[in-house]
Amino acid sequence: MGVNIEVALAAANVVGESVVWDDRRERLLWVDIVGRAIHALAPATGEHQRWPTPDMPTSIGLRQDGGAIVGLATTIALWDYGDAYRTVATVEPGTTSNRLNEGVVGPDGAFWIGTMENNIADDGTPMAMSGEKGRLYRYTPDGKVLPLTDDLFGITNTLVWLGDGTVLTADTIQNTIYSYEIAGSTLRNRVPVFAGFDRGLPDGSCLDEEGYIWNCRVARGGCIVRFDPTGRLDQVIDLPVSQPTSCTFGGNDLSRLFVTSARFAMTDEELRRNPLEGALLAIDTGKCGRRSNRFG
Numbered sequence: 001m002g003v004n005i006e007v008a009l010a011a012a013n014v015v016g017e018s019v020v021w022d023d024r025r026e027r028l029l030w031v032d033i034v035g036r037a038i039h040a041l042a043p044a045t046g047e048h049q050r051w052p053t054p055d056m057p058t059s060i061g062l063r064q065d066g067g068a069i070v071g072l073a074t075t076i077a078l079w080d081y082g083d084a085y086r087t088v089a090t091v092e093p094g095t096t097s098n099r100l101n102e103g104v105v106g107p108d109g110a111f112w113i114g115t116m117e118n119n120i121a122d123d124g125t126p127m128a129m130s131g132e133k134g135r136l137y138r139y140t141p142d143g144k145v146l147p148l149t150d151d152l153f154g155i156t157n158t159l160v161w162l163g164d165g166t167v168l169t170a171d172t173i174q175n176t177i178y179s180y181e182i183a184g185s186t187l188r189n190r191v192p193v194f195a196g197f198d199r200g201l202p203d204g205s206c207l208d209e210e211g212y213i214w215n216c217r218v219a220r221g222g223c224i225v226r227f228d229p230t231g232r233l234d235q236v237i238d239l240p241v242s243q244p245t246s247c248t249f250g251g252n253d254l255s256r257l258f259v260t261s262a263r264f265a266m267t268d269e270e271l272r273r274n275p276l277e278g279a280l281l282a283i284d285t286g287k288c289g290r291r292s293n294r295f296g
Contacts, residue, residue, distance in 0.1 A: 003237055008258060008282040009041050009048060014124065016260030016278060017204065018059040018071075018103065020292050021250035028250055029068065030260050030280070031057035034124045038070070038079075041280065043251065043258075054085055056120065059103025061111055064296035069111050069139075071103035073118075076111065076139050089145050091115060091137060098133055102204070104159040105293040106167075111139040112148075114156025114169070126265050129154070129173075136169065138185065141296050149180070149187040158205040160213055162229055168193060168213060170202040177202050177215065177231075193231040199223055204246030208287045209254075216244035216259060224259060224283075237283065240276050249289020257283040 014034035021028055027042040033056050040049040059071035067080040074092070077085040092098050092115055099118040106112045116134035121127045134153035138146045154173025161167050162179075167187065170177045176195040180187035194202070194213075200221015206214050208226075212234060217223050222242045226235040241261040250258050263277040271277055 003286070004284040005237075005240065006282045007240075007276060007279050008043060009039075009280040010276065011039065011260075011278055011280050012275075013039075013260065013262060013278040013280075015245065015262040015264045016280065017245050017262075018061075019204075019246045019248045019258055019260045019280070020060060020062060021248050021254070021258070022062055023291055024066065026252070028248070028258055028280070029060050029062075030246070031060050031070075033058055034120060034264060040081075043256070043282065051081070051083075056099065058100040059113065061103060061105035062292055062294045064109070064294045069103075069105070069295045071100040071111075071113055073099045076100075076103075076113070076145075088143060089139055091139075091145055092135075101134065102156045102159055102169075105295045106138070106159070107161050107163075107293050108138075109141055109293070109296055111295050112159050112167075113137050113139060114153065114159075116153065116155045119155075132171075132173070136187070146185055148185075149190075151187075151190060157203050158215065160205050160207050162207070162211065164229075168205065168229075170205070170215075172201045172203060172218065175201050177205070177213075179229075193229070194227050194233075195231075197225065197233070199225075199236075200243075203244065204260075206247050206249060206257075206289060208249065208285075208289050210287065212287075214247050214257065216247055218243050218245055218262070224257075226285075237285070239281060240274070241279055241281065242274070242277065244281075248292065249287075254289040254291065255284070255287075257285050257287075257289070259283065
């Protein structure tokens with residue numbers, strides 16, 4: 001089955017991430033981690049906005065009261081589309097080598113977040129990682145940061161709730177997407193669901209209306225895959241960028257799949273060959289998605 005792929009915005013993001021559809025404002029929000037900015041795009045009008053951030057923004061989610069919740073390098077902040085970022089929590093306050101990475105609002109109204117060993121230097125260049133130091137947490141509307149599991153991750157990515165009491169999450173370094181059983185305020189029974197796929201590594205994911213998972217394949221994977229909750233591969237879509245990072249369904253009927261991408265650690269020659277690296281893509285997959293959860 002053929003799909004139509006368009007460039008929604010030639011954003012040239014260094015690390016575009018955490019794209020989410022705001023159905024109230026009919027626009028997309030996403031972050032550029034290394035570019036230290038939050039972006040918004042209204043696809044219907046083409047209006048694009050960009051706000052600088054005080055630190056590396058690693059993820060963004062929507063709030064019930066209309067604002068946004070933002071994961072920065074080590075803190076969580078509430079943001080109302082202006083210059084002010086109100087810090088509400090510090091994650092892993094005793095750790096100096098880690099940073100936040102994935103962050104998605106769950107169906108419980110909490111902001112689920114993952115950490116990892118920092119791989120980005122102050123000047124925006126790559127830093128080597130030494131091991132699995134990341135963990136998963138929930139930041140709850142009453143202001144608590146709660147650990148979800150003792151399991152360690154190389155790079156935390158993907159948070160998708162299947163509606164059957166399980167959540168999927170990825171360790172990019174391990175090239176594995178796992179299923180966890182949600183047991184109250186903790187996770188248990190980790191089981192590999194989608195592992196070892198030979199194109200790139202797993203980054204962000206989203207769920208469509210049929211309950212299938214769409215996963216971006218970063219690390220030169222150059223594609224997005226669709227698989228069912230048992231891990232059976234259903235579809236592979238080649239993309240005009242080599243490092244897709246996150247995805248969400250958007251538009252009035254949630255029928256377009258929007259994908260962010262990165263140009264982090266690419267050479268000048270690679271960027272000359274493909275200046276689209278770091279773009280925001282729009283894909284007509286023939287499927288529809290689900291509305292994003294809101295914090296609160």
